[in-house]
Amino acid sequence: MRHLVVVGLALALSACGSGGINPIVKKGLDQINPFKDDPEPSSRPRGSGLSREKLEAQGIPVIRASLIGESGRNTLRAATANSGRVTHISQLGQSVTLQGAQIVATRGLGFDLLSVATQPFDPIAYPRPLLEWPVAVSRRYELPGTGVSGQIAAAVCTFTAGDASSVTILGKQHDGVLITESCATPDGLDFENLHLVEAETGSIWRSIQWIGPSMAQIDIQIVIPFVEEPEVPEDAPEENG
Amino acid sequence: MGGCIKQAGIGAFLISAAFAQVGLAQSQPLVGLYGGPGLLDTPTAEVMPDGQLSLSYSDAGPTQRNALSFQILPRVSGTVRYSTVQDFGAPGTEVSDRSFDLAFLLAKESGWRPAVALGFRDFLGTSPFGGEYLVATKSFGDYVKVSAGLGWGRYGSANGFSNIFGRDDRPPVTDPDGRVQGRSFFKGDNAAFGGIAIKTPVKGLSFLAELSSDDYTTEQAGGLDRSSDVNIGLAYQPNENIQIGAYYLHGSTFGFQVALTGNPMTALTPQDLGTGPSPVLSRADDAPRGTAWARKDATRDALMSGIAQVLATDGIVLEEASITASRASVAIRNTRIWREPKAIGRTARVLASVMPASVEQFDITIVNAGLPVTTATILRSDIEAQVDQPEAGAMSWETTTLTDAQSILNSEGYWASEPQSRFTWSFNPTIPFSLFDPDEAIELDALLRLQANYQVTRGLSVSAAVSRWVIGSDQETTFTPPGPLDPVRSDSNLFFSGKDLELDRLTLDYVFKVSPDVYARASAGHFERMYGGVSGEVLWQPVNQSWGLGAELNYARKRDFDDFAGFADFDAVTGHASLYWDTGYKGIAAQVDAGRYLAGDWGATFTLSRRFANGWDVSAYFTRTDVSAEDYGGGSFSKGVSLSMPLRWGLPYETKSTASIDLGSLRRDGGARLTVPGRLYGRVRDLDAVSLERNWASYWQ
Incomplete structure (x- = not known):
């Protein structure tokens, strides 16, 4: 409530000028402004109208995501893939970047997760059968802060297998095992992630992850996964037509 | 009202709000009646977190104090205070005094060793509250903190004894006032003070008791009844940013205090809520890298107009550009984004996404208040190699070249925006x-x-x-x-x-x-x-x-x-x-x-x-x-x-x-x-x- 008062008064007192304001804030203000110039047609619930068939036909990797405590889910479509890091973008321009199922960056959600460095054998970033998972992995989280790299949180994470479970994502059921990931940093930042892992392949279909000390955890569902195209060896024989 | 105000504004409101942030669970040092870390009248050797600001008001008998305290560096804190005292020296005489304090943490608490601090109170000017002290504070478990110190000046005015340095004469305040009272420091009688803070079972509530070595000589001359060296009180901290206190001082006087503390490094609102940056898709190895487009004015104009529109959504005004087949030089005016590197980065991303593949170098000049100040030269291939990668911040800083901006861009391939927002x-x-x-x-x-x-x-x-x-x-x-x-x-x-x-x-x-x-x-x-x-x-x-x-x-x-x-x-x-x-x-x-x-x-x-x-x-x-x-x-x-x-x-x-x-x-x-x-x-x-x-x-x- 206090923050609302602060923000509301601050808006009222400072936003009066020839400059524009953040589109998300503008959208929020439009929601409560009965005199807005261009009323939009009544919006549908987020996610309604989505169908797996449509998404699969488009052939674009898609995830659904929400912050814990937020109602509804946002659909984010892949826009770029750079060295296996796939950036998914929402309609409002907010983005979540994944390496495998590991969230390695967020933008525009509140406090950005700048970047995450993972180890080559990190099973969240590089799927592998559950039986081949290491006991622990290390990750380096870069968070907003002073300097060229911001604030660094170096975490060591261990995995604990739980019960079998399943999730249905846009009409498709995925079965797996719940894996709890317990992470700790030398500075006392302790947090937990939760993953639904397909035991045979190591594919993760749903994951609840920490994205920084000032943010709620984010809950992602992989609707259409990113599949890296295999590199064609330069000396591969050309196929005959 | 307003005669002495040079600048004020919404800051008054937001700065107040800054002191009321939701706190973390950690224990915060108590704010004393003088505005800095302390029990009641006496200081402690505790320090606030780096950068912490504290705003406090206290009212006890004839004395009211407004104070702003700042943790200047991890081991250095300063306080500026405005005090009003009624019946100061004589009944009916009121004084108002601005004073400045400095405190230095000499040693942190470690193991059996207490924290030790050296402080100078009201060290400028007429110095009615002036005094120096050396104080040590030791924690015993999570619930008890004990402080003990030796003070000079006002701190040595009650139960004092001969100066430990053999300098028993403390010269009077220099006349005229307003200067550092250095020649008085650590001179005259010295006296011991100390106190204890005990956390009660009620969350956030502490009991305070101290032995004060301040005789309140001048206030007593005005009628203050100082019948005891012991002060006691209760301090309530519902979170680490608010402190409310009630006190019984000198055996005769009730008082209260309100203190708000906050830290500039902890923002009130999410700082990155909004649209993310443009995604960057690396150029394909076999992307056509022809240069004929650069010779066509219409192509260049269309490109720049499009880029200007995209940047405008972030409040970045593309003022002018000089475009060749291999280099894009742009002058931008950042009207909205607080952190300038973010504006540079967003511009670079848009250029990397839009410019034809032959363009390899981006020169981004920031124009501020009519002056082209700094040019950041960034190679597109570096952006493509670094984007989304770990440690991209450090890598990009290494590969970006900063130079003093030229007054005007090269005339080759020149483009200027239409004046729309003059x-x-x-x-x-x-x-x-x-x-x-x-x-x-x-x-x-x-x-x-x-x-x-x-x-x-x-x-x-x-x-x-x-x-x-x-x-x-x-x-x-x-x-x-x-x-x-x-x-x-x-x-x-x-x-x-x-x-x-x-x-x-x-x-x-x-x-x-x-x-x-x-x-x-x-x-x-x-x-x-x-x-x-x-x-x-x-x-x-x-x-x-x-x-x-x-x-x-x-x-x-x-x-x-x-x-x-x-x-x-x-x-x-x-x-x-x-x-x-x-x-x-x-x-x-x-x-x-x-x-x-x-x-x-x-x-x-x-x-x-x-x-x-x-x-x-x-x-x-x-x-x-x-x-x-x-x-x-x-x-x-x-x-x-x-x-x-x-x-x-x-x-x-x-x-x-x-x-x-x-x-x-x-x-x-x-x-x-x-x-x-x-x-x-x-x-x-x-x-x-x-x-x-x-x-x-x-x-x-």
């Missing part, structure tokens, strides 16, 4: 913040201020501002000079009282670059409510250098307080040579301005500031001139503390607006400087290499 305006209701005004208690008031700017060309602009008090006091029309100097500032109430619409500014300003690292400004008109005239300035500040030099010469003429735009008879020639130095250590910067002031006095102003990466700025300054302390009046010389806060810190969207308050000494005539809006250093200071590096982590945001 006119800007803002309307700011202002809530005055007058913590240290001795003439006024806190009262409700508001100032309405309308500002406008028209950019005739890139460097030439017209600026105007008018304001009006909503409530305010009656217009004052008479004034008695306090001393022999020309009344250049002491009559400021004539200009700041009343409720008429006042012209705060009407200037024509021209800024330009003499060479890539030399800037110049010429201004004419009404600079401030009290003065108009003409002003010229030059600044040498290479982008990759941590220090710069400037010079300014002004002809100032006093305005007529009773005439909206007219002038009075008084005029003055003033000017300063300035040295600016960003130390690179924790955002600490130093500035020296030496020259001639409005009253014709010669001297220098020394300013030390700490500028946080998120834009918070806490500064302390003092001015010494050839005006004698007697001629200057109370305080001997000009000094004060100022606070500047980016509104971005408290708002959930990008804005470059700031709010400032100045907790300075009274407006006197000695050491009074002309206020010229838009000085050059303020236009370039956030765009040198040191400042950009401080915020470079935002480059990929």
Whole structure:
């Protein structure tokens, strides 16, 4: 409530000028402004109208995501893939970047997760059968802060297998095992992630992850996964037509 | 109200809000009655978190204290305090006193060793509360903290004993006042003090008890009943940012205290809520890299217009560009994004996404307030290799080259935007913040201020501002000079009282670059409510250098307080040579301005500031001139503390607006400087290499 008062008064007192304001804030203000110039047609619930068939036909990797405590889910479509890091973008321009199922960056959600460095054998970033998972992995989280790299949180994470479970994502059921990931940093930042892992392949279909000390955890569902195209060896024989 | 307020604004509100952040679960040191870490009257060796600001008010018997305390560095804290004491020295005698404290943490608590601090209270001026101390604080478990110390001055006035250094004579306060009372330090009787803070089972509630070594001699002369050396109290901290206390002092007096603390490094609102940056898709190895497009004006114009539209959504104005087949040079004006590297990064991303594959180099020049300041040269292949990768911030800083911007871009492939937004305006209701005004208690008031700017060309602009008090006091029309100097500032109430619409500014300003690292400004008109005239300035500040030099010469003429735009008879020639130095250590910067002031006095102003990466700025300054302390009046010389806060810190969207308050000494005539809006250093200071590096982590945001 206090923050609302602060923000509301601050808006009222400072936003009066020839400059524009953040589109998300503008959208929020439009929601409560009965005199807005261009009323939009009544919006549908987020996610309604989505169908797996449509998404699969488009052939674009898609995830659904929400912050814990937020109602509804946002659909984010892949826009770029750079060295296996796939950036998914929402309609409002907010983005979540994944390496495998590991969230390695967020933008525009509140406090950005700048970047995450993972180890080559990190099973969240590089799927592998559950039986081949290491006991622990290390990750380096870069968070907003002073300097060229911001604030660094170096975490060591261990995995604990739980019960079998399943999730249905846009009409498709995925079965797996719940894996709890317990992470700790030398500075006392302790947090937990939760993953639904397909035991045979190591594919993760749903994951609840920490994205920084000032943010709620984010809950992602992989609707259409990113599949890296295999590199064609330069000396591969050309196929005959 | 408002006569002594130099600048105030929404900052009063947001700065107050800053002290009411939701706290973390950690234990926060208690704020003493003097504003710094302490129990009641006695200090402790605890320190606040680095950068912590504390605002406190205490009222105990005849004494009221307003204090602003700042953890200047991890081991250094400072407090500026305004105290009022009734019946001081004699019944019916009231004194008001501004005082400054400094405390140094000599040793942190470790194992069996206590924390140890050395402090100087009220070490300037008449020093009615002056004293020095050495104190140690030790924690016992999570619930008990014990402090013990030895004090001099007021700290040695009760139950004192012979000076341990053999210097039993403490000289009286120097006359005139306002100076560091160094010759008194650690002299005269010394006395022991100490106390204990015990956390009670009630969460956040602590019981305090102390043995005070302050005799309150002067207050007793006025009738204060000091029948006990023991003070007791309760302090309640519902979270680490609020403290409420109730006390029983001297065996006779009840008192209370409210303290709000907050940290500039902890923003009130999410700082990255909004749209993310444009995604960057690397060029395919086999992407066509033809260059014919660069020879077609229509293609270039279409590209630049499209890029301008995309950048505009982030408040970045693409002013002009020079495009060749291999290089895109753009000049941008960042109107909204607080952290400049973020604006550079967003521009680079858009260029990398849109420009034809043959373009490999981006030269991004930031134009600020009409001046092209810094050019960031970024290779596209570096962006493609670094984007989304770990440690991309550090890598991009290594591969980006910063240079002093040229005045104009290369004419080859030149493109300029249509002038669409030459006119800007803002309307700011202002809530005055007058913590240290001795003439006024806190009262409700508001100032309405309308500002406008028209950019005739890139460097030439017209600026105007008018304001009006909503409530305010009656217009004052008479004034008695306090001393022999020309009344250049002491009559400021004539200009700041009343409720008429006042012209705060009407200037024509021209800024330009003499060479890539030399800037110049010429201004004419009404600079401030009290003065108009003409002003010229030059600044040498290479982008990759941590220090710069400037010079300014002004002809100032006093305005007529009773005439909206007219002038009075008084005029003055003033000017300063300035040295600016960003130390690179924790955002600490130093500035020296030496020259001639409005009253014709010669001297220098020394300013030390700490500028946080998120834009918070806490500064302390003092001015010494050839005006004698007697001629200057109370305080001997000009000094004060100022606070500047980016509104971005408290708002959930990008804005470059700031709010400032100045907790300075009274407006006197000695050491009074002309206020010229838009000085050059303020236009370039956030765009040198040191400042950009401080915020470079935002480059990929």
